[in-house]
Amino acid sequence: MDSSKVVENIYLLVIVTLISVLQNVSFAQKVERECKNQNIRTSAFERVSCANRNCMDAYPTFLAVMWCAGLCLSQAPAAFAGIIYLVIRQKYFVGYLGQTSQSTPGYLFGKRVITFLFLMCIVGIANYLLVRFYGSDYKEHVETITNAASALLLIP
Amino acid sequence: MDSSKVVENIYLLVIVTLISVLQNVSFAQKVERECKNQNIRTSAFERVSCANRNCMDAYPTFLAVMWCAGLCLSQAPAAFAGIIYLVIRQKYFVGYLGQTSQSTPGYLFGKRVITFLFLMCIVGIANYLLVRFYGSDYKEHVETITNAASALLLIP
Amino acid sequence: MDSSKVVENIYLLVIVTLISVLQNVSFAQKVERECKNQNIRTSAFERVSCANRNCMDAYPTFLAVMWCAGLCLSQAPAAFAGIIYLVIRQKYFVGYLGQTSQSTPGYLFGKRVITFLFLMCIVGIANYLLVRFYGSDYKEHVETITNAASALLLIP
Numbered sequence: 177m178d179s180s181k182v183v184e185n186i187y188l189l190v191i192v193t194l195i196s197v198l199q200n201v202s203f204a205q206k207v208e209r210e211c212k213n214q215n216i217r218t219s220a221f222e223r224v225s226c227a228n229r230n231c232m233d234a235y236p237t238f239l240a241v242m243w244c245a246g247l248c249l250s251q252a253p254a255a256f257a258g259i260i261y262l263v264i265r266q267k268y269f270v271g272y273l274g275q276t277s278q279s280t281p282g283y284l285f286g287k288r289v290i291t292f293l294f295l296m297c298i299v300g301i302a303n304y305l306l307v308r309f310y311g312s313d314y315k316e317h318v319e320t321i322t323n324a325a326s327a328l329l330l331i332p
Numbered sequence: 333m334d335s336s337k338v339v340e341n342i343y344l345l346v347i348v349t350l351i352s353v354l355q356n357v358s359f360a361q362k363v364e365r366e367c368k369n370q371n372i373r374t375s376a377f378e379r380v381s382c383a384n385r386n387c388m389d390a391y392p393t394f395l396a397v398m399w400c401a402g403l404c405l406s407q408a409p410a411a412f413a414g415i416i417y418l419v420i421r422q423k424y425f426v427g428y429l430g431q432t433s434q435s436t437p438g439y440l441f442g443k444r445v446i447t448f449l450f451l452m453c454i455v456g457i458a459n460y461l462l463v464r465f466y467g468s469d470y471k472e473h474v475e476t477i478t479n480a481a482s483a484l485l486l487i488p
Numbered sequence: 489m490d491s492s493k494v495v496e497n498i499y500l501l502v503i504v505t506l507i508s509v510l511q512n513v514s515f516a517q518k519v520e521r522e523c524k525n526q527n528i529r530t531s532a533f534e535r536v537s538c539a540n541r542n543c544m545d546a547y548p549t550f551l552a553v554m555w556c557a558g559l560c561l562s563q564a565p566a567a568f569a570g571i572i573y574l575v576i577r578q579k580y581f582v583g584y585l586g587q588t589s590q591s592t593p594g595y596l597f598g599k600r601v602i603t604f605l606f607l608m609c610i611v612g613i614a615n616y617l618l619v620r621f622y623g624s625d626y627k628e629h630v631e632t633i634t635n636a637a638s639a640l641l642l643i644p
Contacts, residue, residue, distance in 0.1 A: 188411035189402040193395065196418055200391065203425060207384045228519045228545075233384075235512065236392045236548045239505065246501040255500035262508055269515060344567035345558040349551065352574055356547065359581060363540045389540075392548045 184308075187301050190244045194297055200237045201290075227272035231265055234286070241293040248300025250319045253326035254293060260329050261289040292329060296322060340464075343457050346400045350453055356393050357446075383428035386441075387421055394442070397449040404456025406475045409482035410449060416485050417445040448485060452478060496620075499613050502556045506609055512549045513602075539584035543577055546598070553605040560612025562631045565638035566605060572641050573601040604641060608634060 238261060246254035268285040299318055307313050394417060402410035424441040455474055463469050550573060558566035580597040611630055619625050 185407060186402065188407045189399055189414070192398065192411045192414035192418070196391070196395070196414070199418055199422065200388070203384045203387055206380050224518050228515045231515055232512070232545045232548075233388045235508070236388075236395060239508070239548060239552055240395055242504065243501055246498065251497065251500045255504045258501070258504035259507070262504070262511055266511065341563060342558065344563045345555055345570070348554065348567045348570035348574070352547070352551070352570070355574055355578065356544070359540045359543055362536050389544045392544075392551060396551055 184304070186247065187304055190248060190297055190301060193240050193244055194294065197237050197241055197290075197294065204233070223272060227269050230272075230285075231269060238286070238290065241290055241297065245293040245296035245300070248304070249296045249315075249322060253322045254296060256326045257289050257293050257296075257329055261286045264289065289329060292326070340460070342403065343460055346404055346453055346457060349396050349400055350450065353393050353397055353446075353450065360389070379428060383425050386428075387425060390442070394446065397446055397453065401449040401452035401456070404460070405452045405471075405478060409475075409478045410452060412482045413445050413449050413452075413485055417442045420445065445485060448482070496616070498559065499616055502560060502609060502613060505552050505556055506606065509549050509553055509602075509606065516545070535584060539581050542584075542597075543581060550598070550602065553602055553609065557605040557608035557612070560616070561608045561627075561634060565631075565634045566608060568638045569601050569605050569608075569641060573598045576601065601641060604638070 238258075242254055242258045242261075245257070264286045299322070303313070303315050303318055307315070394414075398410055398414045398417075401413070420442040455478070459469075459471050459474055463471070550570075554566055554570045554573075557569070576598045611634070615625070615627050615630055619627075
């Protein structure tokens, strides 16, 4: 199955998914801004429930971006970024359960990974449209660059 | 990649997804019915948090229906309906944050868009089954009609 | 579209998705453990809202596992397991609304179905890797066994 043929059938869907992801992030930022004015939750149940809630809220967004990036460009860097995201999420969840004085994690996490996957989608679609309208194909170069760039995510 | 070959591999999964979407909607309606008996939330944080919550709850359902509709029938009207849904969601979110006396948005929103995408899935699968068992192919006609019908979503 | 060609393009994404599902389950178990120490919710709105919340939390996980299982191995048993899951979810939702003295459903439900779909994904990917590196193909045998095994889900 040639990858560009896959993109041909789904690129409009991917674009809408990307816009919806942007909207999700803007909604989440509004919640985060309001959240800072709130008093601190105390009960252990409320903390673990809230941490799980935030992780679950971001989960469909993450899945959508990762699959779009993997299908549109190449799967290895997308899967690598996905692993990094899961590690960040684990840290976030554990940090949320700790003493609120020690760690006050925000509502959003893994912004850098989501941004990276988002850019991968855009590059993949841009590359498809270039191939379709101009006939040039930078996909191999782009994939090499993406593979190299995904290593940058390891920098804390 | 021939579209009917894609449908062949996923049509059972799409059918189950559609049933699960119906179930989600029935659950949400029960929450909405109970919600009307509740007193009004007042704090700004609770309002923005609740608006985000409702949007995030409906998000996987929306993604699933849009992708199924795009894969089973054709992507252009599905993506168009997706854009309309995102506009409705934006309005809903902004309306939710306003004065509760001005706007009291319900739990569900974008019912018409979800219904349209849902019907697109059913038509796509019905068309696939017709082609498989009877050999007739109305897909081109159906796609033309769907493209025209998606414009109807613009009517408020 | 040959199924092994599909798997070739997505198997890394599927693996990351599976890891994320494991993480989701571990998060949910922590919530459940804390939840048992909580006092009982009383209002009808809170009960229906909480039931809907738990169902929606598990929904993206379920969709991801079902689609991965359907794409990697074969769609019929995956769709069948999906139907079973929806029936369990319906029972869970209805049970949650009943008297808390009668039924005290936990936070998690449908663990057996999710486990079954999860194993299907692993078998599908293992089979793909075997074909790629050793050239053997047990897929037909595996599919037959999976179809038979899915009937075991009906045992309560």
